[in-house]
Amino acid sequence: MGGSVRHVRLCALAAAxxxxxxxxxxxxxxxxxxxxxxxxxxxxxxPRSWPVYDLKKEPSVCVRFNRHALYLGxxxxxxxxxxxxxGRTEAILLEPLSAAVxxxxxxxxxxxxxxxxxxxxxxxGSAGQLALPNRGVLVIATWGNDAxxxxxxxxxxxxxxxxxxxxxxxxxxxxxxxxxxxxxxVYTGLGFxxxxxxxxxxxxxxxxxxxxxxxxxxGGTNMACAQPNLxxxxxxxxxxxxxxxxxxxxxxxxPSNSCGCxxxxxxxxxxxxxxxxxxxxxxxxxxxxxxGSPIYFDMENYSRTxxxxxxxxxxxAAWTTQLHAEGYASGVYSNxxxxxxxxxxxxxxxxxxxxDIWFANWNGQQTTSDPSIPSSAFxxxxxxxxxxxxxxxxxxxxxxxxDGDYLxxxxxxxxxxxxxxxxxxxxxxPSITGTLKVTSTLSASAGGWSGGGISYYYQWQRCAPGCxxxxxxxxxxxxxxxxxxxxRIRVVVTATNSKGAGQAASGAIGPVAPIGYWLYSGRGSxxxxxxxxxxxxxxxxxxxxxxxxxxxxxxxxxxYW
Numbered sequence: 001m002g003g004s005v006r007h008v009r010l011c012a013l014a015a016a017x018x019x020x021x022x023x024x025x026x027x028x029x030x031x032x033x034x035x036x037x038x039x040x041x042x043x044x045x046x047p048r049s050w051p052v053y054d055l056k057k058e059p060s061v062c063v064r065f066n067r068h069a070l071y072l073g074x075x076x077x078x079x080x081x082x083x084x085x086x087g088r089t090e091a092i093l094l095e096p097l098s099a100a101v102x103x104x105x106x107x108x109x110x111x112x113x114x115x116x117x118x119x120x121x122x123x124x125g126s127a128g129q130l131a132l133p134n135r136g137v138l139v140i141a142t143w144g145n146d147a148x149x150x151x152x153x154x155x156x157x158x159x160x161x162x163x164x165x166x167x168x169x170x171x172x173x174x175x176x177x178x179x180x181x182x183x184x185x186v187y188t189g190l191g192f193x194x195x196x197x198x199x200x201x202x203x204x205x206x207x208x209x210x211x212x213x214x215x216x217x218x219g220g221t222n223m224a225c226a227q228p229n230l231x232x233x234x235x236x237x238x239x240x241x242x243x244x245x246x247x248x249x250x251x252x253x254x255p256s257n258s259c260g261c262x263x264x265x266x267x268x269x270x271x272x273x274x275x276x277x278x279x280x281x282x283x284x285x286x287x288x289x290x291x292g293s294p295i296y297f298d299m300e301n302y303s304r305t306x307x308x309x310x311x312x313x314x315x316x317a318a319w320t321t322q323l324h325a326e327g328y329a330s331g332v333y334s335n336x337x338x339x340x341x342x343x344x345x346x347x348x349x350x351x352x353x354x355x356d357i358w359f360a361n362w363n364g365q366q367t368t369s370d371p372s373i374p375s376s377a378f379x380x381x382x383x384x385x386x387x388x389x390x391x392x393x394x395x396x397x398x399x400x401x402x403d404g405d406y407l408x409x410x411x412x413x414x415x416x417x418x419x420x421x422x423x424x425x426x427x428x429x430p431s432i433t434g435t436l437k438v439t440s441t442l443s444a445s446a447g448g449w450s451g452g453g454i455s456y457y458y459q460w461q462r463c464a465p466g467c468x469x470x471x472x473x474x475x476x477x478x479x480x481x482x483x484x485x486x487x488r489i490r491v492v493v494t495a496t497n498s499k500g501a502g503q504a505a506s507g508a509i510g511p512v513a514p515i516g517y518w519l520y521s522g523r524g525s526x527x528x529x530x531x532x533x534x535x536x537x538x539x540x541x542x543x544x545x546x547x548x549x550x551x552x553x554x555x556x557x558x559x560y561w
Contacts, residue, residue: 034153039072039094042135046070046092046153062196063226065091065127065142066259075226077199083390083403085195085224086250086300087261088126089144092153093226097131097138126221126262128162130154140165144260184292184329184355186381187213187244187411190366192393192402193386195225203238205396213244213407219283220250220276220298222261232288232498244411246358246384247284247295248333251276254302254312261300266311273318281326291327293412296358296384301335309342316343317352329410333358333386336372347377356409358384366406384409423500424451430493430506437513441479444491447504451497463488463508484512 033048046052047068053061055073062081063071071093130139139162141150147159156162193215198206203214216230217223239245252272253261264272280295289295297319302308316339320330332354334340340359347353357378361370368383369375388404428448434440446456460473464487470478480489488510495502 037070037072040096040135040137042094042132042137042139043155044070044092044094044139044153045155047149063093064195064224065089065226066224067091070094075228077229078202079196079226079228080399081194081196081225081401083194083401086253086298087144087222087224087259088142089260090146090149091142092150093140095138095140097133097136127165128159129165130162144262184410185244185412186409188381188408189213189406191215191244191246191384191405191407192400193246193248193405194400194402197227197229197234198398198400199229200234200237202398202400203241203243205398206400207241207396209393209395212242213246213405213411214238215246215248215296215403215405217248217250217298218287218289218295219279222253222259222298223250230287232286235288239412244407245289245293246405246407246411247280247289247293248298249276249280249283249295250298251280252315253300254308254338256303256305256308258301264311264315266307266314269311269314270318273315274322276315277319277322277326277328277330281323281328284328289412292329294329294331294356294410295323296331296333296356299332299334299339301360302338304338304342308338312339313342313346313351316354320352320354329356330354331356331358331384331410333360333384335360336370340373344373344377356382356384358386358405358409360386362387362389364388366404368406368408382409383407422451424449424495424497424502426495426502426504429504430491432489432491432506432509436480436489436510438480438482438485438515441477442489443477444493444506446493446495447506449495449502451495451499451502457494457496459492459494461490461492461505461508463490463510467508480512485514486511488512 034045035048035050036043036045037052050068050070052070053063053072055061055063055071055076059076060078060080061071062079063075064081064085065088066085068089069091071091072095074095075093126144127140127142129141131137132139139154141154141159141162143150143159150156151158151161154162190211191213192211195217197216198214217225217227218230235245250261252264253259255263255266257263276297277295280297284293284295297316299312299316302312316332319332323330332339332343334343334357336359340357343353343357357373359370359373361372365385365387367387368385370385373383384405384407386403386405390401390403392399392401426447426449430447431445432442433445434442436442442460444458444460446458456476458474458476460470460478461467462470462484467490470484478489478491488508489512490506490508492503492505495504
C-alpha cells in the first residue's frame with residue numbers, strides 16, 4: 001500500500017514537473033525579445049533573432065518558409081535558392097497586394113500555393129494570408145510548431161483569423177477541365193531539380209547545358225520555396241522548348257521524419273494519401289500538366305520503424321490509387337534506405353505500386369542502377385536517380401543551385417500541356433443532369449468554351465426564389481440535401497486560362513423532391529422520385545426534368561400525385 005502511494009505521488013510529481021516544463025517553454029517563447037518592423041504602414045513584431053530581407057534591395061534572396069525570416073516585397077523571378085529544402089516553420093512575407101493577385105497562368109506565380117484538399121494537410125494547415133486593402137499589403141505567413149508566434153507577430157488572437165492561401169486553385173480537382181490525356185513519355189538522359197522554378201530566361205540560358213529535364217515543385221503542405229515562376233505560360237514555354245518536366249509534390253511526410261515536416265497521422269494515412277493526390281492533380285492541372293503525366297511524391301528520408309513504414313505505405317498506396325483514378329501516373333521520390341526499401345518490400349503482393357520511382361543516392365553515378373534495387377524491379381524505363389546533392393552550376397552565364405539527376409523514366413514532356421490562345425468565351429451554356437430528389441447526386445457539364453488551356457471551377461446555387469451560393473458546393477457534382485427541398489438548383493461555371501476568365505450559368509432546374517415522393521408534370525404524367533414512370537405515364541426519358549411542376553398526395557398514401 002505504501003509503495004502504491006509513493007508510486008502515485010511520484011507520478012503526480014512527474015506530471016507536475018512536465019506541466020511546469022511546458023509552461024516554462026511557452027513562457028520563454030512569449031518572453032523572447034522582439035523587434036518592430038513597418039512595411040507600407042503595416043506593423044509586425046517578430047523575434048529579434050529573425051533576419052529581415054528587403055527583396056527590392058536584395059532581389060536574389062530566396063523566399064523559403066523552412067527558416068525563420070521576415071521578407072519584405074515581392075519574390076523575384078531570379079531568386080537564388082538551395083536545390084532542395086522541405087518543410088515549413090514560422091516565417092512571414094509582406095508583399096504589395098497588387099503584386100499578389102496575378103492568376104496562376106499569368107506572368108507571376110504564387111509565393112505559397114494553396115492546398116485545395118483539406119485532408120492533404122494537418123489540422124489548421126501550415127500557411128495563411130491576410131489581405132489589407134487599406135495598406136495595399138498582403139501578409140503571407142507559415143508556421144510549424146509555434147503557430148502562436150505568428151499570431152503574436154501579426155497582432156492576432158490566433159492564426160485561425162488568417163484566411164486560407166488564395167490565388168492557387170481552391171476548387172476541387174473534379175472542377176478542372178484538363179487537356180486530353182497523353183501517352184506515357186519516357187526521357188532517358190540528364191536532368192536537374194531546383195527548389196524554386198528557374199525563370200524563363202534562366203531556362204533559355206541552360207539550353208546550352210547537357211540537361212533536358214527539370215524537376216518542378218507544384219505544391220504540397222511541406223513545399224518550402226516560393227514559386228513566382230511556375231505558371232501555365234512557363235510550363236508551355238519550357239515543354240515547347242523541348243524540356244521534360246518532373247512534377248514534384250511535397251505533402252505530409254512520415255510521422256517521424258528527417259525534415260521536421262508535418263507528418264502523416266497513422267490512423268488516417270489512407271485518407272490523407274487520397275487527399276494529397278486530389279490536391280496534386282488540382283495543382284498540376286492548374287499549370288497545364290495533362291493526365292497521362294506523372295506526379296512524383298517527395299517522401300523525405302525517415303527511420304524504418306513499424307509506425308513510419310506502415311503509415312508511409314498506406315499513404316502512398318492511396319496516393320497511387322487516386323492518381324490513377326484521375327488519369328495521372330504515380331511516382332515516388334525517396335531514399336533507397338527508407339521509402340524505396342519499403343516499396344520494394346511490397347512488390348508482387350498486390351500492393352498498389354507507383355509507376356515510377358526516383359531514388360536519391362548521391363554517388364555521382366549517372367545511371368539508374370543501384371545495388372539496393374533489384375534489376376527486375378521497376379525495370380521498364382521506370383527509374384530516376386538523383387545522383388548528386390545541392391551544388392552550383394553555371395550555363396549560359398546563369399548560375400543555379402541544383403541536384404543532379406539521371407532519368408530513364410516518365411516525365412511531362414512536349415505536347416502534355418494546354419496552351420491558351422484567347423480568354424475563355426462561352427458558346428454553349430452549362431447544363432445539369434441527375435434526379436431532382438434529396439440525396440441524389442447532380443452532375444454539371446461546363447458547356448462549350450473557346451480559348452484553350454482552360455480550367456473550370458464550379459459553384460452550385462440554390463434558388464428559392466433568388467439564387468445564392470451553396471456553401472462548400474464547388475465540385476463538378478453535388479449531392480442534394482434536405483435544405484434543397486422545394487428549391488430550384490443551378491450551377492455557375494467560371495472558366496479561366498492564362499489570357500483571362502469568363503463565367504456562365506446553367507438554367508435553374510427543380511423543384512427538388514423529397515425521398516420517396518412522386519412527381520407530376522403539366523401534362524398529368526406521374527413519376528416516382530427515381531424518375532420511373534407510373535400509372536401508364538409517358539416514359540421518363542421523353543419528359544424533361546424542367547416539365548415537372550409539383551407534388552401532391554396519392555390516394556393510397558404511397559407517395560404524392
